[in-house]
Amino acid sequence: MKKPLEDRREQFILDAINKQMEIAGYDLTVEDLKKEPEWFSKYTITPEKHKEFKEWWIQEFKKRELSLYRPAEYEFGIFDLMYGLKEEHDKK
Numbered sequence: 001m002k003k004p005l006e007d008r009r010e011q012f013i014l015d016a017i018n019k020q021m022e023i024a025g026y027d028l029t030v031e032d033l034k035k036e037p038e039w040f041s042k043y044t045i046t047p048e049k050h051k052e053f054k055e056w057w058i059q060e061f062k063k064r065e066l067s068l069y070r071p072a073e074y075e076f077g078i079f080d081l082m083y084g085l086k087e088e089h090d091k092k
Contacts, residue, residue: 005066005068008064008066009066012060012061012064012066013079013083014030015060016057016060016079016083017030017033017083018030019053019056019057019060020045020053020083020084020085021033021043023045023049023052023053023056024043024044024045024046024049024053024085025049026043028043040083040084040085040086041086043085043086044085044086044087044088045084045085045086045087045088046087046088047087047089050084050085050087054076054080057072057076057079058072058073058076061075061076
């Protein structure tokens with residue numbers, strides 16, 4: 001029997017934060033980040049890695065059947081605003 005949707009969505013957020021840090025090249029987990037309240041502004045991700053993470057996020061969100069009414073792309077936008085790393089761009 002599946003866990004309730006709310007529990008599965010909460011677990012997915014934790015898993016997604018961990019995956020985002022992994023893709024961005026950091027050896028950190030949610031547990032590490034809890035000790036750094038401003039973690040989302042301290043760590044960055046390249047545009048290429050952000051795209052890779054977004055693709056993973058959308059695919060995994062659909063695979064876990066977490067959508068209620070909105071498309072996965074919309075849900076990613078909300079996640080990215082709340083938990084997304086700042087994109088690092090070359091300063092030329």
